[in-house]
Amino acid sequence: MTWENELNDRKKTILKSIIDVYIQSAQPVGSRTIARKHDLGLGSATIRNEMADLEELGYITQPHTSAGRVPSDKGYRFYVDHLMQAYQLAYDEAIRLRQAMENSAEELNQLFKRVCSIVSSFTGYPTIVISPQLSESLIKSVQVVAIDETHLLVVLVVEGGIVSNRIVRHNENVEEENIIRFSNALNTKISGKRISTVSMPDTLDLILASDLPGTLISQILDAVKECIRRVESTDVYLDGAANLLNYPEFSDLIKAREVLEILSEEDVIYNLARSAMQKPSLEVRIGSENEIGPMKELSVVTTVYGHEGRSTGAIGIIGPTRMTYSRVVSSILYIKDLINREIMRLFSEHG
Amino acid sequence: MTWENELNDRKKTILKSIIDVYIQSAQPVGSRTIARKHDLGLGSATIRNEMADLEELGYITQPHTSAGRVPSDKGYRFYVDHLMQAYQLAYDEAIRLRQAMENSAEELNQLFKRVCSIVSSFTGYPTIVISPQLSESLIKSVQVVAIDETHLLVVLVVEGGIVSNRIVRHNENVEEENIIRFSNALNTKISGKRISTVSMPDTLDLILASDLPGTLISQILDAVKECIRRVESTDVYLDGAANLLNYPEFSDLIKAREVLEILSEEDVIYNLARSAMQKPSLEVRIGSENEIGPMKELSVVTTVYGHEGRSTGAIGIIGPTRMTYSRVVSSILYIKDLINREIMRLFSEHG
DNA sequence: GTTAGCACTCATCAGTGGAGAGTGCTAACA
């Protein structure tokens, strides 16, 4: 980045002050405010000159002559990358989060739903969670059981206690014996494999092993594939969307509606969080850095959680570009650890 | 109802006109509008007199002197019960709904999610669906299978292809044989029973039948109970909440936020739809007929869908009191039939 | 019983002017 040096220390300090104040007040901030509030030992006129420079460089803008300055996306970007101080969660905040999370769920999907609601109420911003991509997880077991004369149940169990199942309907007259033999044969061929690399065994082998008719076998294999597909597909959770209406940037009804509508579209949410999974740990997307039109006034802070490198999902917090980045970033990192701990717990319980 | 007769025919006609116009325009309607629009052969002055009467009786109110009249909750109630004409779905509307619904889902929860989204986009109002109460359904099968040395999987299958499962962790060294015997014994005792009446079999009998240790057996029975509990619990779906912002009654930001917040609370939604299940078929709750504070400006139209009397759920449409009752009512009844048909299909496929 | 006419009420809207916040520029100062 060549422009990291285009700001001297004083400009940086002033920019930081402007953004800090604006995040708090949501109103254009003037030179006098800065001069008084943060005693930099400078008069307002000097600050005005610096502000004029900052504006020319694109870090801040002026809604109209004789209004104060408002940070631009570029300004926020610089703030987030270089100026923002780490926010230290207050002791009782941390406690509150930890208590809300610990042992709160017995299954992954419960956990994510809960996380979503906790985070959105803690930060005051809409929060999204996408459940882990399990393609790198191991298949623990595949079972086929008869539930009555015409229906079989195919069950797939994956690490972490994730279970997927599907019913197969058939008209064959088959011995329970054969099904058990088939189930065992299938299980030895598939279990222990990674989801991403598993391939369906050869139908012929299975016919030999079980004496089941080929048509039924291929039906069952289809069912297994469907189970795998479902395990691989991720769920999307969103909570607290209405929180956005608390912020003055959305007092315009039309804008508010547009944004809420966008947020209620599942695939938008999914892509939002998904693109975060490219980045190693933390990503902050500011305003126009989001491609989607109506999101140009929103920022998204995302991070990836996960279990030992595999099975990773993402969590994201959405707010106006004027969001409390430092607090949100610390919160999301703290939460991420809590999630990881809970996932570990669930995995160790369910094997 | 004694007050059914306090209105003569002319008053009824006028009241109906007022409400029809107001539902369309969202603006207080004046006597001249009525006199001109619907040629009742009456002058505006006459209508003014009638309106004064209607106001005194509480069917309409005046926001301020010299404004037109606005229907009161009592007015809407009378309208819904006695005045409103049945709305006939247009041919292409019906087609559109049917096409969107037919064969659109392979499982019940997919179906409900879809219904929610279809209805809310069709009517333009937020829509809720609660999944059926399955307590009167039959248990088709219970199976216990080993997934590795230390984990068992308990699977419960209920009519309609609904499956619930739970993993049991143990440290016993047990033969696969024994588990199969146990599973069969358990299955013969439980399958075929109604969920609401099923009771756990005696542990001793099962020990005799299977040679499994008692502690493990009671762990498994707990897991079965948990599966049953989960099958019995209902899911709540909501879609299109942001639609409310389209209506001028919610152009007040504070009000809008309040309402959206209420709607995002799952138990509120649940109770809303739940109370509908008392009523046989269709219920319309108008404004203050809802107990919850911020819902006093909303109406809810609900109906019950279901499969042969048992396993019934509910669907509800939420709008401002000024909602297009006739269209909403016909739509919801039409949808209800479509849902029932789809449920039948799923039940017959999955047994 | 119906209605034309009239006086009256009230919301809405455009226009006006003063107050306040904030800027840019200039000239003086260290």
Place this chain on the structure above:
DNA sequence: TGTTAGCACTCTCCACTGATGAGTGCTAAC
């Protein structure tokens, strides 16, 4: 050369005003 006090200027915000128009209630005539 960098800093700052001072000043003219710009623009928003708000309260106030008066005109307009929609709609009412009442009265008197049909």
